[in-house]
Amino acid sequence: MSAARYAWMSDALCAQADPDTWIEGLAGGGHAAKRICGRCPVKPACEAHADHLQAHDNTQLRGVWGGRTQNQRRQQTAA
Secondary structure: OOHHHHHHHHHOHHHHOOHHHHOOOOOOOOHHHHHHHHOOOOHHHHHHHHHHHHHHOOOOOOOOEOOEOHHHHHHHHHO
């Protein structure tokens, strides 16, 4: 696994916030996470990473990734 593949993560705004923010139902999770994701410079890379993990590694991601909740990602995949 190449470090370059994950280089975008160093610019992610989520790295500067409480990790519970990304868990729906905790610490205002969901709404606060989406606000942070909305201004994050690496949101597209995060969305692509989440999609890759779910599609290729069959991983069930929980919480908010790239501004989308688990349910939103599931609905998008089903569409």
